[in-house]
Amino acid sequence: MRIVTWLITNAIALAVATWLVDGIYFDGPTSGMAEIKHKLLPLLLVALVLGIVSAWVKPILKFVAFPFILLTFGLLLLVINAAMLGLTAWILGPTEIGFHVDGFWAAVLGGIIISIVGWALDRVWPETAS
Structure with missing residues (x-):
């Protein structure tokens, strides 16, 4: 159950970013x-890939x-x-998912x-005991 809440949280956060x-x-x-039907599965797939990339590459x-982070x-x-x-x-560019990030500043924002x-959803969403 925890992975489902993690995936939904990432998908909601990604949806807000694409909206803003x-x-x-x-x-x-x-x-x-039509937008919701067309983009729901791609949104979940991008959230999954983003989570995997963040779990493996980010650390x-x-x-x-680390020294530059301190500086x-x-x-x-x-x-x-x-x-x-x-x-x-x-990573998802060659696929037909159709997810795009145009430029450095868009990625930063x-x-x-x-x-x-x-972070906000993690605070609001109740933890499950599973």
Whole structure:
């Protein structure tokens, strides 16, 4: 059950980022039920890939960049979050999922939004005992 709540939390945070940031988007319809039907499965798949990338690559980057993270008072973590979002879009680029991140600043803003929304949902969503 915990993986389901984790996936839904990531998907909601990613959906908010795509809604708020012009440079992060999915191909397809842009409004109504057609948008929801067309983008629900791709949103869940992107959330899954983003979670896997963040679980495997992010700790390595944080370890390697630790001195620079200290020097920048943690601001480099924003760049690392942006890199995870960009890497996810790059990995999914050859697929027909249609997820795009246009540019560094869109990735930075998207990473900030995903982090904040994910944190807020973790605080609100009740933990399951499974």
